[in-house]
Amino acid sequence: MAAQYRAALVANMDNGRVLIKENSDQLNYPASLTKIMTLYLTFDALEHGRLHLDDYLIVSNSAAAASPVKLGIAAGSKISVEDAIKAVAVLSANDVARVLAENLKGGKEGNFADMMTRVANEIGLTNTNFENSSGLPNDDHLSTARDIALLSMAVYKHFPQYWKYFGIRTWTYNGKTYTNGNRLLASYPGCDGMKTGFTNKSRYSLVATAKRDGAHLIVVVLGAENKDVRASAATQLLNRGFAMLESGAAPIVKNSPTVSAVKPQTMSAAYSAAAASVAPTYNVVSARTVPTVTSGNAGVQFGAFSSHNAAATQVANVKNKLGVNTTIEPTANGMYRVRANGLSDAAAADIRTHASAMGIDCYIFH
Numbered sequence: 001m002a003a004q005y006r007a008a009l010v011a012n013m014d015n016g017r018v019l020i021k022e023n024s025d026q027l028n029y030p031a032s033l034t035k036i037m038t039l040y041l042t043f044d045a046l047e048h049g050r051l052h053l054d055d056y057l058i059v060s061n062s063a064a065a066a067s068p069v070k071l072g073i074a075a076g077s078k079i080s081v082e083d084a085i086k087a088v089a090v091l092s093a094n095d096v097a098r099v100l101a102e103n104l105k106g107g108k109e110g111n112f113a114d115m116m117t118r119v120a121n122e123i124g125l126t127n128t129n130f131e132n133s134s135g136l137p138n139d140d141h142l143s144t145a146r147d148i149a150l151l152s153m154a155v156y157k158h159f160p161q162y163w164k165y166f167g168i169r170t171w172t173y174n175g176k177t178y179t180n181g182n183r184l185l186a187s188y189p190g191c192d193g194m195k196t197g198f199t200n201k202s203r204y205s206l207v208a209t210a211k212r213d214g215a216h217l218i219v220v221v222l223g224a225e226n227k228d229v230r231a232s233a234a235t236q237l238l239n240r241g242f243a244m245l246e247s248g249a250a251p252i253v254k255n256s257p258t259v260s261a262v263k264p265q266t267m268s269a270a271y272s273a274a275a276a277s278v279a280p281t282y283n284v285v286s287a288r289t290v291p292t293v294t295s296g297n298a299g300v301q302f303g304a305f306s307s308h309n310a311a312a313t314q315v316a317n318v319k320n321k322l323g324v325n326t327t328i329e330p331t332a333n334g335m336y337r338v339r340a341n342g343l344s345d346a347a348a349a350d351i352r353t354h355a356s357a358m359g360i361d362c363y364i365f366h
């Protein structure tokens with residue numbers, strides 16, 4: 001099967017443990033998997049009150065002119081933020097991805113792409129560069145299976161209240177019904193997301209997530225020969241991952257130097273410079289160093305988990321490594337967020353710096 005796709009990765013969504021890696025660090029074109037980051041930044045804007053689900057966004061001439069796949073909305077018309085999210089998550093509409101990008105970053109998709117790359121670096125994506133909000137072809141628009149998995153898990157951990165949009169099977173807009181390209185939503189028991197992608201250069205790609213017996217796994221498949229291979233490979237890899245969890249098998253690593261769609265030397269000097277300029281830097285922090293904690297209206301979230309026990313483990317981890325007290329907050333979709341609340345902006349930033357230096361994933365909210 002591996003010869004029928006370029007790269008793959010299977011990991012545990014709750015703790016990030018990688019079970020299977022196949023060429024997972026080789027560069028590939030992410031195609032519409034790019035839209036996971038577009039939605040990540042949309043969810044961040046919702047979380048911080050810069051957008052609301054019932055706000056309406058203006059469609060520009062540029063957005064209306066985007067290449068298919070598209071919703072076909074006319075220039076000058078409006079679309080609600082929630083419908084825009086659904087159009088991107090279900091239909092993978094390139095025109096609507098551009099609408100979100102332009103409305104979130106001063107009317108220019110290029111500025112939004114710069115922000116996408118910067119945030120990608122901040123959350124740990126080490127080999128990703130975004131040139132647009134949709135994944136339409138661009139030789140410098142690159143990522144890896146490892147980075148795509150990390151980004152997907154960041155959405156799951158940071159914005160659990162919006163995870164439901166990746167599990168929508170069908171969506172009706174203006175009298176027309178659209179079906180999600182992720183076949184596993186209908187065929188794989190416990191599948192709850194997430195996103196498909198295709199261009200001529202990238203071939204067929206998929207991120208899929210599924211729950212079974214209290215475990216939550218993610219699979220990324222890049223560069224499959226066709227839709228059938230994409231779905232079949234993801235199914236087989238998920239089954240193997242769940243079996244490995246049950247048996248306690250050691251991780252599987254396979255690498256081939258010839259399957260990547262992109263050779264590393266094709267990456268432009270501009271990307272290398274951009275990556276260097278936005279990559280976060282942290283001072284080495286002792287495990288015994290406790291960040292300053294002062295009161296305010298900010299907070300830090302240290303992940304969202306599908307079980308209370310997993311959340312409790314994170315509470316203990318944060319306390320042990322950072323000396324920061326956190327609480328477990330149940331969410332409407334059955335997940336458990338680990339949060340430190342009532343912090344000043346400076347205290348939240350200080351905690352985030354210390355957490356990142358200690359290898360603990362987190363983000364600031366207000």
